[in-house]
Amino acid sequence: MNIRRLFFLMIWWTGALSFGIELKDCKVLSENQTVSLNQVLNPAFDEGNGGIHWNLGAEAEISAAYGSNQRGLGIRRTDPGRYSVSTQKMKLKPGTKYIAGCRIRNEGFDPKDGKGGSFGIEWYRGSSHISSAYCNSIGNHDWKLYTREFTTGNDPDLEYVFVIFVGKGKLGTAAYDDVFVREAGAVWLPVLISPFNAVMRSGNGKIEISSNILGTYRYPGSVKAVHVCCAVLKNNGRQIAMQTVPVKNDRAFFDFGTLADGEYELDLYLLDAVNKLRLADRKALHFLVMNPRDYVSRPVYIDEHGRMIVKGKPFLPLGLYAGGTNAEDLAFWEKSPFNFVMPYGGPKLKYPGEWKKDDDTGNLHRALDRLHRSGLGFACNLIASYPNLKYILANWDGTRVRGINAVVDAISDTVKDHPAMLVYYTCDELPAKRGPEIEARRLQLRRRDPRHPSMAAYFQYPDLPYYGNGQDIIGLIFYPVVGPKSNSMELILSNLEAARRVLSDRNGNMSVWAIGQAFNWGSYVPDRNRFENDYRFPTRDELTAMSVLAAIEGVKGFLFYSYHTLRYVRGCLNENEKLIEFCDTWPAVCSMGKTIRELEHYILSTRKAPKADIKVLKGKIRAKAFLSEDGKSLRLLVAGVGPGPAEALLSIPGWSDLSSLTGKSLKRPDGRYHFHGKDICYDILKSE
Structure with missing residues (x-):
């Protein structure tokens, strides 16, 4: 028997631990047999005067002329300056997948625009908008059903409209x-959260799974369900181990002993150990x-603390979305605190005066050389690497490479050895139904280039x-400041609390970045008129407060939207007005960035800080308090939401001599600090 065979047999025997139940003993649960009730009252606009339970907008009319059988709600617009919304409030279950829908008939809309009723x-949460999910009907047509799936937040106090x-x-x-709004039935969505970037050192075999059940499994049973998770570990398509462990606090922990180098895959099963049912699986x-040598020699990777490691050292990413790049942009970036850019030009990036037709490889290398000489990293934009989008990466180097997957391979081969390369940016707000495609892209890139991580952005x-x-x-993504009345960053807090429930490991670490607001x-x-009265740019303090709150909640990187908007998107302004505005806003953005960069060694420190008494x-x-790695200095970050x-x-126990960066925290005779602020605010208390 060879050593590798013996090695896998040892894993098999040590991994055959069970939770008193075997996979083969469990019956597969059939589809839910009960259809949940419609949560919308008066869904057909037929009760009473037709508008009961609805808060009708100024344009809305209830009439048989707008109904598919009896009455319906109609919106007829002839004045482009009018706009109104009809609403109905409802309470929905937390952490549950729902389907919202209705039938829509459109007529008279511009066929070039393509959109009709929505x-x-x-x-x-209270008056603070947290999130939304919309559906736009397409084109002029007779009655047609439109649906939109969404998942409610975990806070039971949220109100839905x-x-x-x-x-x-x-x-x-x-x-x-x-x-209608109905429960969509239960869905089990396990997430591999440790190792963070699905890469571990050999000699280890510890796996942490986040077990997320959206909705409720319905089946007859006299005994309360006890959820366990069964994991089947495979290597080269061959099963080498199986373990069944309890699911506690939505987490399952597996230890497969000592794993050798190679690619592995897990098949996961959610079981009800008491009623002996197989509820769901994820293959x-x-x-x-x-x-270990190859693991740490990678130029860029995510470590077990969720930190980005660049050339062997912890690195705090502080980046900007950009359109392209030129000499003026580079001059601004070089003098700024930002250390990488995510150009929307992505792999088709060209530096003015240095590009050639049908030479994508050479053009990109020359542009990356410019970034590298300016001390900037590169996030490689691959958001166009999916079918059925307006723009797709269909070819490379003219027509020498064709097809999305082949083009992605060619792009990876172009950038993976360049010193400016930092991360692949693989998705920007694609709908959840395209999750399998996003996973496939990640797997393709990891096989092609395991030396750089991938990231994706979602709201x-x-x-x-x-x-x-x-x-x-x-x-x-966090963009909470819209207009004069914007006075809360509840959106940031809610998003990060949701992320922690799904993505944080047993030590509280997450591989999460903040996509912050740096635009109007x-x-x-x-x-x-609307630009001047309905909108505003975040103040300098608001820009910093939003980033401070994100750091408190555990993010390990920042990417701001967007330099391109600050510098080039004019809207109603002329070119001179836009330049004047940029000269006002860019220093505020850089001031925020400088403050965050000064916190780098604290945000990335693995030294446990004493808990703040609040x-x-x-x-x-x-x-939250942060200690430097040597334990000699401390920063206390405070944010008013x-x-x-x-x-x-x-x-802070043991730290009595702190100074306030903003002046919002005053020391009292009893040694405590009195923080006071209003709306979106912050302070940083420093030990020296």
Whole structure:
């Protein structure tokens, strides 16, 4: 018997531990037999005067003319300046997958635009908007069913609103009938959260799974279910081990002993150990085992603390979205605190005056050389590497390489050995149903280039379990400041709390970056009056407060949207006005970046800091202490979430002599610090 065979037999025997139940003894659960109730009241607009239970917008009309059988809701718009929304509030179960839908009839809409009537679900905590999911009907047509799946947040106090509207500026008539919101049935979405980037050192075999059940499994049973997770480990398609472990606090921990180098895959099964039912399965979760020397010699990787390691050292990514690059841009970036860029030009990036036709490889290398000489890393944008998008990466180097997968391989071969290469940016807000495609792209890149991680960005925080296995780093999008009344960053807190439930390991670490706001929503509005009255740029303090809150909640990197908007998207401004605005806003963005860069050694430190003692007097406040790696200095980060006043008394055991960066924290005679702020605010208390 050879050594490798003996090695796998040892794993088999040590991994055959069970939880008193075997996979073969469990009956497969059939589809849910009960259809949940419609959560929408008066869904066909037929009760009473037709509008009961609905808050009808100014354009809405209830009439048989708009119904598919009896009455329906209609919106007929002839004035592009009008806009209104019809709504119905509802309470939904937390952490549950739902399907929202209705039938829509469109007529008179511009066929070039393609969109007609719309509907969606918005959710709120108090008056703060948390998230939303919308569905746009397409084209002019008779009655047609449209649906939109969404997942509720885990907070039971969230309020949900069904909204019906025709998009701003669109002309035409939309009719709605048979509105519904129903549970979609239970879904099990396990996520491999440790190792973070699905790469571990040989000699290890510890796996941590996040077990996420959206909805409720319904089946007759006299005994309360006890969930366990069975994992079948395979190598080269051959089963080498099986373990069944309890699921506790939505986590399952496996230890497969000592694994040799190679690629492995897990088949996972969710079982009810008491009623002996196989509730769900997830096949083929891939991970790679590398020898320790190769593991640490990679130029860029994510370590067990969720940190990016570059050339063997912890690295705090602080990046900017950009359109392309030129000499002026490089001059601004070189003098800024930012250390990488994510150009939307991506692999087709060209530096002015240095590009050649049908030479994508050479053009990209020359542009990367420019970035590297300026001390900047490169996030390789691959968001166009999926079919059925407006723009796709269909060819490379003219027509020498064709087809998306072949082009992705060619791009990876082009960038993987360049010193500017930092990370693959593989997805930007694709819907959850495309999760399998995102996972396939990650696997392709890891096989082609295991020396660089992948990241993807999402705003759909309730759907995070669908995306959990699609990248090494998840970027969560936060753009909470819209207009004069924007006074809360509850959106950031809610998103990161949701991420922690799905993605944090047993030590509280996550491989998560913040996709932060560094733009004015009004930049995309051509109407000058609306730009000046309805929108605003975040203040310098708000920019920093948003990043401080993200650091408190555990992010290990930052990418800001967007330099391109700051510098080039004019909206209603002329070129000179845009340049003046940029000269005002760019210094504020750089000031924020400088503050965060000064926190780098604290955010990335693995030294455990003492827990801050916090007594909240007003508002919602988050605070956390960070120690330097040598334990000699400390930073206490404080953030007022808003809205309204924020006050708290703060202290750190063993650290009594702290100075306030913003002046918002005053030391009291009893040694505690009195933090006070309003709306979106922050402070940093320093030990020296």
